[in-house]
Amino acid sequence: MKSLVDPRSGPVTPGVLSQSERVLRDAFLADIDRIPGASRLRHCIQCGTCTASCPVSFAMDLNPRQVIAMFRAGAIEDLLKSRTIWVCASCYQCTMRCPADISVTELLYAFKRMAIDQGIFPPKFPVHVLAETFVDVVAKYGRNFETGLIVRYFLRTRPLGLLRRRREGLALLRHGRLPMRPRRIEGLTDFRKIIAKAETFDLPQEEVEQERITDTVGYAAIGR
């Protein structure tokens, strides 16, 4: 397990939350409070059923049981820097089996949102970009455009990955499974109004206007 050290203020004093940890915890509690059953977190008995049930715990640096332990110990920043929250594939096996009825998967979603909001990620770690790119694509067309999503994701994160996986892409293309053109929904204007309004409940007011992402990769780069 990682040591409980705050990079800005040094070692954590037992029983006292660091400044940054306090900010994160407040933000997290405000979010988690709205998840039904979040109060059951305190019922975790650290039995490890979540970890044992998780098909990807082998690829995590912190296993799901440790995530809950670290949250309760006040180490959210360390959590946000772990691969774990991004490795979760949302299979819900832990949630299904937890004897304390804790929705571990939902917890990890709350941590993901917080990581994106606070900009805290493991070093050299582009995985959250997939979620962000997905959101951009859907806002643009109203639907996911799988071909565009994958191309754009790899261009933003690891262009070489596209080359390495070209055979898979070509196989799908040859079998008529990668349309080259996105389908837009007709009610796109209304759809964007819904998003804009809903965003105001998720973001502090002053940030709402700055959320538009403009970049020269993805569609712009491939002339689409």
Place this chain on the structure above:
Amino acid sequence: MRYTYYPGCSLHATGVAYDKSIRAVFDRLGAELVELDDWNCCGATAYMSVRKTVAYAISARNLALAAKVGDDVVAPCSACYYVLNRTREALGEQPELRANVGAALAEAGLELGLDTPVRHPLEVLLSDIGVDRIVAAQTHSIAEFRPACYYGCQIVRPYPALDEDPELPTAMERLFTALGATPVDYPPKVRCCGGMLVATFPEVARQLSEELLGWAQERGANCIVTVCPLCQANLDLLNVGHQKNGSPAQIPVLYFTQLIGLALGCSPKEVGVQHGLAPVTIEVPPLPVTTGRN
């Protein structure tokens, strides 16, 4: 019987064979699928990682449109099935979220609609039409098929679509046995295929998918049958580049609707078999007319 069909984005791309086969099967069985007019992306699981209220709001737009029609929604993609049901549940339970999403929908002149059930086609076929009627409509033999029936995650967790043990469902096995096929014992039937990790942690996803494939081959399956476009794609992609010496043999990965469709006399093309990355060489001969199942 009429249903509101919510295909979801994947069924217009990597899952095109699912779209073709579900339409063909429902048509043969006399159940009408009416595509939801101007549906949008359900938000999948990725949206939930970024903006919570927005994620619920865009999902709720589909529910609002479906409520105006009033028929049960059929969502073939496991992720769509799960996300739409999760939206119904969350908005039902959380007044503040419901009010916010309602306000967002009002911007587009829509009203919340949470009462329309969202169902998976496997459950619809079994509950509303039933194994007996499907068997009665059978015209072709699928006796040569030894499918590994794979359910994956999100139709059994966290909102079980089937009225049976979510750790060990047997709905597909029962259906395909009744249709004359020989499903193999397949213990990892509800294990995760890796889902979107295929893009973000490809090595992790590949390990999960390869284990699923290995189990199927070990048990003597000659195809894998799935209920989700992402499961199908992840497993099917293992067929790419696997003809070299030393690699496991290719194994067709079908949608359950494709196999039902073949049994009901649909042509392979009609149910989109040509979109699979491994060729299907298993024979589907017509049943003798005189001894046809009834």
